[in-house]
Amino acid sequence: MLRSMIAGLLAVLMLAEPAAADDGYDLWLRYTLAPAPQRAALHARATSIVAPGRSPLLASAVGELRRGFAGMTGVAPVMADRPAAGAIVLAVAGSRLLDGQALPLEGLGREGYVIRSATIAGVPVTLIAANGEAGLLYGSFALLRRAQMADWPARLDERSAPKVQLRVLNHWDNLDRTVERGYAGQSIWDWWSLPDWKGPRYTDYARANASLGINGAVLNNVNARPESLTAPFIAKAAALADVMRPWGIKIYLSARFSAPIEIGKLNTADPLDPAVQAWWRAKADEIYKAIPDFGGFLVKANSEGQPGPQDYHRTHADGANVLAQAVRRHGGIVMYRAFVYSEANPDDRAKQAYADFKPLDGRFDDNVIVQVKNGAIDFQPREPFHPLFGAMPRTPLMLEFQITKEYLGQNFSLAYLGPLFEEVLRADTMAHGRGDTVSRVVQGKVDPYRITGIAGVANIGVDRDWSGSTFNQANWYAFGRFAWDPDASSAAIAREWAAMTFTPDPRFVTPAVAMMQRSREAVVDYMTPLGLHHQMATGYHYGPAPWVHALARPEWNPVYYARADASGIGFNRTASGSNAVAQYAPPVAAFYADPKTTPDEELLWFHHLPWDYRMRSGRILWDELALRYQHGVAEVAAMRRQWAALRPYVDEERFAKTAAFLTREQHDAEWWRDASLAYWSSLSRRPLPAGVPAPAHPLEHYQSITLPFAPGN
Numbered sequence: 035m036l037r038s039m040i041a042g043l044l045a046v047l048m049l050a051e052p053a054a055a056d057d058g059y060d061l062w063l064r065y066t067l068a069p070a071p072q073r074a075a076l077h078a079r080a081t082s083i084v085a086p087g088r089s090p091l092l093a094s095a096v097g098e099l100r101r102g103f104a105g106m107t108g109v110a111p112v113m114a115d116r117p118a119a120g121a122i123v124l125a126v127a128g129s130r131l132l133d134g135q136a137l138p139l140e141g142l143g144r145e146g147y148v149i150r151s152a153t154i155a156g157v158p159v160t161l162i163a164a165n166g167e168a169g170l171l172y173g174s175f176a177l178l179r180r181a182q183m184a185d186w187p188a189r190l191d192e193r194s195a196p197k198v199q200l201r202v203l204n205h206w207d208n209l210d211r212t213v214e215r216g217y218a219g220q221s222i223w224d225w226w227s228l229p230d231w232k233g234p235r236y237t238d239y240a241r242a243n244a245s246l247g248i249n250g251a252v253l254n255n256v257n258a259r260p261e262s263l264t265a266p267f268i269a270k271a272a273a274l275a276d277v278m279r280p281w282g283i284k285i286y287l288s289a290r291f292s293a294p295i296e297i298g299k300l301n302t303a304d305p306l307d308p309a310v311q312a313w314w315r316a317k318a319d320e321i322y323k324a325i326p327d328f329g330g331f332l333v334k335a336n337s338e339g340q341p342g343p344q345d346y347h348r349t350h351a352d353g354a355n356v357l358a359q360a361v362r363r364h365g366g367i368v369m370y371r372a373f374v375y376s377e378a379n380p381d382d383r384a385k386q387a388y389a390d391f392k393p394l395d396g397r398f399d400d401n402v403i404v405q406v407k408n409g410a411i412d413f414q415p416r417e418p419f420h421p422l423f424g425a426m427p428r429t430p431l432m433l434e435f436q437i438t439k440e441y442l443g444q445n446f447s448l449a450y451l452g453p454l455f456e457e458v459l460r461a462d463t464m465a466h467g468r469g470d471t472v473s474r475v476v477q478g479k480v481d482p483y484r485i486t487g488i489a490g491v492a493n494i495g496v497d498r499d500w501s502g503s504t505f506n507q508a509n510w511y512a513f514g515r516f517a518w519d520p521d522a523s524s525a526a527i528a529r530e531w532a533a534m535t536f537t538p539d540p541r542f543v544t545p546a547v548a549m550m551q552r553s554r555e556a557v558v559d560y561m562t563p564l565g566l567h568h569q570m571a572t573g574y575h576y577g578p579a580p581w582v583h584a585l586a587r588p589e590w591n592p593v594y595y596a597r598a599d600a601s602g603i604g605f606n607r608t609a610s611g612s613n614a615v616a617q618y619a620p621p622v623a624a625f626y627a628d629p630k631t632t633p634d635e636e637l638l639w640f641h642h643l644p645w646d647y648r649m650r651s652g653r654i655l656w657d658e659l660a661l662r663y664q665h666g667v668a669e670v671a672a673m674r675r676q677w678a679a680l681r682p683y684v685d686e687e688r689f690a691k692t693a694a695f696l697t698r699e700q701h702d703a704e705w706w707r708d709a710s711l712a713y714w715s716s717l718s719r720r721p722l723p724a725g726v727p728a729p730a731h732p733l734e735h736y737q738s739i740t741l742p743f744a745p746g747n
C-alpha cells in the first residue's frame with residue numbers, strides 16, 4: 035500500500051516535468067530539472083569541477099558539465115583548484131591527481147576515457163580520466179548521459195574508447211543552401227553570411243555531435259560545385275572549422291574532380307598530368323593555410339554524371355591518389371566513394387562497384403579510404419550487405435550509411451534506423467571465416483586497416499528540431515553511437531535516446547523503445563517486402579511507382595529491379611541470372627544462391643520466383659507478399675495507438691507533431707500497399723488473400739500521382 039502510494043507520488047512528480055513546451059531544438063541535451071529527490075542527490079555528486087587548464091577542448095567539456103548540471107540540479111557546479119567532496123575531477127594521464135589510482139588508460143587512445151567513483155586526497159569524487167583532452171570531452175558527455183538517464187550507480191566504473199577512427203557526417207548541402215535529400219529545411223551552413231557571422235547554431239551542432247563522439251563533418255554535397263574550393267568558400271569553411279575545433283570535430287570538403295578545369299583554368303583534370311597534380315597540391319596548401327587541421331577530401335567520381343578519372347581512361351585509384359598526394363604532407367586523407375554505376379554498363383547495377391574496385395585492391399595510397407554504402411544498390415529500406423566488405427584486404431573501407439531517410443519515408447515516417455545499422459554491422463561477410471562481420475571489417479580487425487571510418491549522410495537542416503521530426507533525431511543519435519561502437523545494440527541506444535529526449539520514466543521508455551525497434555521493419559513491409567527494392571517514384575523518391583519502365587537509363591526504372599511479369603517476381607542474381615552472388619565469399623554466395631537458404635527478407639533480391647512459389651510459412655509467394663504489405667500497414671496503426679497511450683509523458687508540441695506524422699505515415703503505408711498490390715495483381719492475376727483489403731482505387735489513379743514540389747530533390 036505504502037509502496038504503491040510512493041510510486042504514485044513519484045509518478046506525479048515525474049509527470050509534472052514533460053508538460054513544458056518543447057520545440058525539439060535541444061535534441062537529447064535537454065538537461066531538464068530533475069525531480070526534487072533526485073535533484074539533491076545529483077547536486078551532491080556535482081558540487082564542483084576540477085580541470086587541468088583552459089584549453090578550448092577543456093573549456094567545451096567544463097562548459098557542458100556546468101550547463102548540464104545547472105539544468106538538472108538548478109545549481110551550476112563551481113570551478114575549483116583542488117578536489118572537494120562531490121567534485122568532478124578531469125585529469126589527463128600523468129596528472130598528479132591520478133597518483134595511486136591505477137586506471138586502465140592504456141589502449142584508450144587520445145579519445146577514450148575512464149569514469150570512476152574515486153577517493154582523491156581523502157574525499158569522494160567522480161573522476162574522468164583520459165590520455166588526451168578529447169577523451170575528457172567524451173567522458174564528460176558520458177557522465178552527463180548517465181545523469182540524464184538517472185543511471186548513476188553508487189560506484190561508477192566505465193571505460194570506453196571509439197572502435198573506429200573517423201566518425202563523420204556527410205552533409206549533402208549545396209552552396210545555395212538547398213540540401214540534396216534534405217527534409218529538415220535549408221542547410222544549417224549559411225554560406226552567404228559566413229565567414230562574418232558565426233551563429234550560435236553552429237556551436238549547438240558541434241555540441242550535439244561531440245556528445246556522440248562524431249569527429250568529422252563534410253560540409254558540402256558529394257555532387258560538388260567547383261566553387262566550394264575557391265578562396266571565398268575556403269574562408270567560410272575555415273570559420274566553421276574554428277567553431278568545430280573546440281568540440282573535437284574536423285572539417286572536410288567534397289571535391290569536384292574537374293575543379294582543375296573549372297576553377298584552375300587547366301584544359302584537363304587527368305590525374306596523371308603533372309599540371310593537374312601541381313594544381314591539387316597548391317589547392318591543398320591553400321586550404322591548409324586557412325585550416326591547419328583540415329581533414330581532407332570526399333570524392334564522388336564517375337558516378338551519376340560526375341566527372342572522374344575514367345574520363346581520361348585512368349582508374350579510380352589514379353583519381354584518389356592525385357588528391358591523396360596533395361593532402362598527405364599535411365596529414366590529410368581522401369575518402370573516395372565506391373558508389374559508382376554507369377549507363378554504359380549493361381551489367382546488373384548491384385555488381386558494378388565491386389567490379390570497378392575489387393581489381394584496384396592495394397593500389398590506393400595509404401591515406402585513402404574507400405567509402406562503401408551499406409548495400410550494393412542505394413540505401414534501400416533493406417539491402418544485403420555490400421559485397422566489397424571483406425573483399426578488399428589491402429584497402430581500408432569506410433562504411434557509409436544514410437541517416438536522412440531518402441528511401442524510407444523521408445521526414446514523415448517514424449522509422450528508427452538503429453536496427454538497420456545493427457543488421458548491416460552484424461552481417462557476416464565470412465571473408466576468412468565465420469564471424470568476420472561488417473563491423474569487424476570496418477574496425478580493421480578482419481584485415482588490418484591503417485585508417486578506419488564510418489560515414490553517415492546527415493538529416494540535419496534549419497528546422498527548429500534539426501531533423502524534421504523528433505524521432506528523426508534518434509537516427510542522428512544512433513549513427514553517432516554506432517560509429518563509436520559498431521558492436522553496440524540498437525535497443526540500448528534507443529533507450530538512451532528516449533530517456534534523454536523525453537523522460538527516463540520506464541513507463542515511457544519501455545513502450546517507446548519497443549515501438550522504435552519495430553518501426554523500420556514496418557517500412558520495409560509496406561514499401562518493399564521480401565527483398566524487393568527501388569520501387570519508389572522517380573526523382574523525389576517518395577511514394578510507390580513499381581510500374582515505371584521508360585526512364586532514360588534502365589537501372590533508374592523500378593521494373594528493372596522487380597522483374598515482375600505474369601510468371602513471377604524478383605531479380606535473379608544467381609548463376610543463372612546476373613550472378614551477383616558470386617561477389618560474396620563462397621559460403622555466403624552458396625547461401626544466397628539457393629532460395630531455400632535465402633532468408634525471406636532478402637528472397638526477391640536474389641531470386642526470381644513464380645507467384646505460387648511455396649514459402650517457409652506454407653503460403654504461396656503471392657499471398658505472403660500481399661500479407662506483408664498488410665502487416666506493414668497494421669504496424670503503423672499499432673504505432674499510432676502506442677503513441678496515443680504515451681501522451682501523459684510527452685509535452686504537447688512534440689506529442690502533436692509526432693501524432694500528425696504517424697497519421698500521415700498510415701496514409702502513406704496504405705498508399706504503398708494499395709498502389710503496389712494494384713500493380714502486382716495486374717500481372718499475377720491472382721486474388722488477394724483473406725485479410726488484405728482491395729486497393730481503394732484503380733491502378734490508373736496511383737499511376738497519375740506526381741509530387742512536383744517534393745523537397746530534397
Ligand code: BDP
Pocket residue numbers: 214215256257334338373412413440
Ligand atoms: C542517391 C541519391 C542521390 C545521391 C546519390 C549518392 O538519390 O541524390 O547523389 O545517392 O550517394 O541515393 O551520390
